[in-house]
Amino acid sequence: MNEQLTTTERRKERIDRGIKVRTEGIYAVSSWQEVAYLVLPRLILIVGLLLLPLLIPSLYWKRVISIAAIYALLALGFDFLAHFVGLVSLGGAFFIGVGGYTAALLNKSLGLPPALTIPMATLGGAIICTLLLLPALPLRGVYFAIVTLMYPLALMRIIEALNIFGGTDGILGVAGFPNRWIEQYLIIFMVIFALFGLRRLVNEDIGLVFRGVKDNDQAVRASGLSITLYKAIAVFIASGLGSLGGAYLSHIYMWSGISQFALDFSVIPIAATVIGGGGTLVGPLLGCFILVPISELLREFGTLRIVFYSVILVMFIMIRSEGIMVYAQRKYHQFERWVKV
């Protein structure tokens, strides 16, 4: 397939590298080079993520990596919901908070160890979040955005006002991880798993249904599928990822509080997605690993960091940028050359 951008005297020709057959997603692989071509980027990513904690000496920064990984879970969820199902989630903090509090409560009240609280909080958080978001699902996208925006803000105020779940102080004395290596690497494995899991999911048939819900929901209904059900499944997955992150966070800091509903968790995933490249799943992940360290560096600027991301976010939207990964993928899959007219 060729695409052309015309300039005054030359035109840019883009040609796909030869191994795509017939259409998107089907590759005819017949040589080592071609296998490598497909596998290499993924390998680099996985190896890179696994090596990262080893390359960073400082304990402080090792923890930043873990936090970045948690944000990555949120960003994956956001990208999945926004670009594969058509739901804009303005409140990543909601998932983190629900997961975080659930894990902390399970740990403190029932004395369960992190090995149990994390999976339970993931599942429980996903159920709670999906149920709470259920009323908005049969409706147009803007309602979902409104409701996701509202929940973290409202829950923060409710916890504060009613002084439940530890009120403004939060839940202290939550158990930590037994082993530093587990704490460091478990989350990285989760992120890799989530990334490739989602990638696989969106290429399965159910992924097509999600895309149908996003692009053309009336046709999906006419095909006998309930869009509310599929949106609910998608929300379940995304909120599960977020709750997982929240539960993990509670055990890293050994504390759970209303700041888990903070704006950072809502804004950074969105910024990471827009900058990293929406719709690629990898892009948001990379975006987080770029933004979160920057966020740490800017820590002394306090809440100005959030201003910074929001402004960058708006700018990216304004220039209709496709994001880093989309650009990179395009470059990788096609090569351009200038052709004389």
Added chain:
Amino acid sequence: MDILIYGIINSFSLALMAIGFTLVYGISRLPNFAHGAIYVITGFTVWWFLKKLHLNYFVAIPLALVLMGLLGAAIYRFVLIRVRGMATSEIIATYALGVAILEFLRWGGFKGMTYTLPVFIEGSITIGGVPVDFQRMIVIAIGIVVVTFMWLFTHFNKTGLALRGMAQDEHAAMMLGIDSDWMAVIAMGMGSILAGLSAIALLPLGNIVVEAGYNVLILSIAVCIVGGLGSWVGAILAAFMIGFLQIITVAYIQSHFQMVVALLAIIVTLILKPSGLFGRQKELEERV
């Protein structure tokens, strides 16, 4: 009796807050998540005019309102116009802008008791055994004025009628030569002015806090959803419903539950009648 009085006051406050939001959504289908931010920034602008530039009250207010109107218009003209039609991006853009503004103000250190706006008139009177300060009466007065003005504007003024036309049917309006982008600019400008106006009326009752931005956003959205996104008649009615519900909650349960009321109102509406009281959003059910 005091429930009645406080209820009316609260309702008018909510109505004032919400009407800017519902205006913009009704006309251009834009959910302006920066609404709360504009509310707060108006407050700070007026404060700055009064305290730093020592402007007269009667100069500061109109000036601030004009600035807010321009801000709203600029937001549309420079940012939103580029993402028009892409619902996802519109939402993200206004949300990010709102957050940017609010967090910037928070970083700028604008908190504490020193940031207040003076009330228009000091003192209070008693109605039916309930003390009501004049400022709150003014809120009601402004509320009534705004509603009346909106009604007259959209029924008798050419631009107002054009806005109403856009709200009813965008394509038909465009066919009649009404420029949809220009209408959106006007709508955003007016919505911002209304947000600013509500800030000016309500902020003297307390301090100017950044949190108010988020609160106002949630409350406005709650009112608009219950009333039906886009219907300002619905918004006013919903404001009264929620307003009274909140006051009753304060009286009989606990005052902390106010936010819960707003939240519950949204959820209940979405479950029972998603299009709200007067929603024209037949697209929720009938969209073929």
Added chain:
Amino acid sequence: MSEEDILQVTDVCKTFGGVQALLNVSFSVRGGEVFGIIGPNGSGKTTLINCITGFIKMDSGKVFYKGKDISNRPPNQIANLGVTRTFQIMRPYYSLPAYKNLVIPLFSPRARRTGGWRGGGKLGDRETVSIDILEEIGFERDSFVPYKLASSLPTGYLKRLELARCLALRPEIILCDEVFSGLSMSEIASMVPLIEKLQMDGITLVMIEHRLRELFRVATRVMVLNFGEKLTEGHPDDVMQDERVKQAYLGSEKLLDYTFEG
């Protein structure tokens, strides 16, 4: 209502704002027939389909399918019962290739229940089944066509794709909203055998059409709507003789064509 009636619609009313789109429309469709719905523009034909298939809530009235009340049920439920429809303004999944367009309906509970198309193969591979279905409706199997993006297909193919989307559900009845519109004479000529084939497969068809000549070739009964009300119904020849119908179509070239044809 006789035993053979597969679809019965009684007294459907729908108002939009101030406009009465449908007023007391009633009709029945016998199993296996091709039933036409005709009428001038704005007579409420599409609204009627939307009401029957659950996309729009009726103000009043009832719809019975094989004796079961399906009034105002959600559209996906109705589709899963075997009542499918096409869209007048076509809605393919433009960003997907043609064959993937069919994967989505094949994912529905109904398609999964009834197993592979024509009993062949596990439904595990929906893509294979899609290609089969596409071949049934006229996409040449070995060509590029099934793999082309829906956005690059011409209208004729897209109309067939709409029908294919319905077929993937193994329907008992298809409500076709103007399948012939936008097609050239030759394209229509090649669509008619497809319609006849569907009928021979036992599928009941309700067709809303403007192209009367082509419709009357396949339809055994038609109903005329005007301004949301049913004028008359019956055999095409009888219906077209009715004075009121002529009035409704007054000035329409198609009518003149038809009468000229004799």
